[in-house]
Amino acid sequence: MKRNLLLILFVSSLSFLFAQDCSDLFISEYVEGSHNNKALEIYNPTDNAIDLSDYHMSRYSNGGFSPNYIGLAPGGILEAHSVLVVVLDKQNPNGTGLDTIVFDELRALADIFLCPVYDDNKMMYFNGNDAVTLEKISTSEILDIIGKIGEDPGDGWTDIDPYFIDLGEWWRLWTRDQTLIRKPEIKEGVHLNPDVFNATLEWDSLPKNTFDSLRSHTCECGNAGTSNITNFQVENKIYFFPNPVINGEFKIRSNKIFESIEIYNSLGNIVHKQKNDIPKASIDINSSNYNKGLYIVRINFTNGYTQTKKLIIK
Numbered sequence: 001m002k003r004n005l006l007l008i009l010f011v012s013s014l015s016f017l018f019a020q021d022c023s024d025l026f027i028s029e030y031v032e033g034s035h036n037n038k039a040l041e042i043y044n045p046t047d048n049a050i051d052l053s054d055y056h057m058s059r060y061s062n063g064g065f066s067p068n069y070i071g072l073a074p075g076g077i078l079e080a081h082s083v084l085v086v087v088l089d090k091q092n093p094n095g096t097g098l099d100t101i102v103f104d105e106l107r108a109l110a111d112i113f114l115c116p117v118y119d120d121n122k123m124m125y126f127n128g129n130d131a132v133t134l135e136k137i138s139t140s141e142i143l144d145i146i147g148k149i150g151e152d153p154g155d156g157w158t159d160i161d162p163y164f165i166d167l168g169e170w171w172r173l174w175t176r177d178q179t180l181i182r183k184p185e186i187k188e189g190v191h192l193n194p195d196v197f198n199a200t201l202e203w204d205s206l207p208k209n210t211f212d213s214l215r216s217h218t219c220e221c222g223n224a225g226t227s228n229i230t231n232f233q234v235e236n237k238i239y240f241f242p243n244p245v246i247n248g249e250f251k252i253r254s255n256k257i258f259e260s261i262e263i264y265n266s267l268g269n270i271v272h273k274q275k276n277d278i279p280k281a282s283i284d285i286n287s288s289n290y291n292k293g294l295y296i297v298r299i300n301f302t303n304g305y306t307q308t309k310k311l312i313i314k
Helices: 002-017
Strands: 026-032 038-043 055-060 068-071 083-088 112-114 131-136 141-146 178-182 203-206 238-241 249-264 270-286 293-301 306-313
Touching: 026 131, 026 141, 238 306
Parallel strands: 083 112
Antiparallel strands: 026 038, 026 178, 038 083, 055 068, 055 131, 131 141, 178 203, 238 249, 249 270, 249 293, 293 306
């Protein structure tokens, strides 16, 4: 029995040592911004489409060994050399405190939103002192790690020795209030829990709340353009506020970028049409010249879907 176990360990070690680069998903970007601005970008470095049903992400909080985990995108297919952008699901424009809405520019870049309720699933609520992993379900394999499982670094992991000391020197923190981007020469994730997590070896750092590098990744395995996900559709969510409109102005917010809106009165006549000249997921409307009553707003998304919603003007 002991010989068999040693043989299994030996073969597993060989499989790990000779694992090819660009062979499986890894984390290409990490966003730990202010408020609830938290996101992860997952990159497919392979030449083949990958079924996302076999993957989940985990958060090991404050040095713990018991993870909070969530499936990546059941039923989704991530095409070769493409990325998936996952954002914490805080989309309610009326949210305050712990439920404060994520910034519009980050919401507009999301492919999927996860973990809307903290008490139901805490995975996407990572802070600078939480280790985050990407794991393969069928093999129980860790494909990538940010941080070190089982270690609480205080405010976050830093770039100095001792790297985990609580210094209060925020500019030294790499995993808190930062955006991290994987270096182009990195072709696979970290499979083993590191003795020391030194982000400078594999990551470049950008300032807090920097989002404009999401939805693309530069890598020697092959550059990723905009996300290309098939067989997986995220519900398009629309928010109007205030609704009813009482002061002549209202805002439209969405979890997806839309290209235009149309507003119809109760008789079916179009009273307003506006194009979103800058691709974004928000728009402000001046309705001060509208009559009181019920209106229908039609939103046309860039992915070809449309959605209608009722609006009341008082």
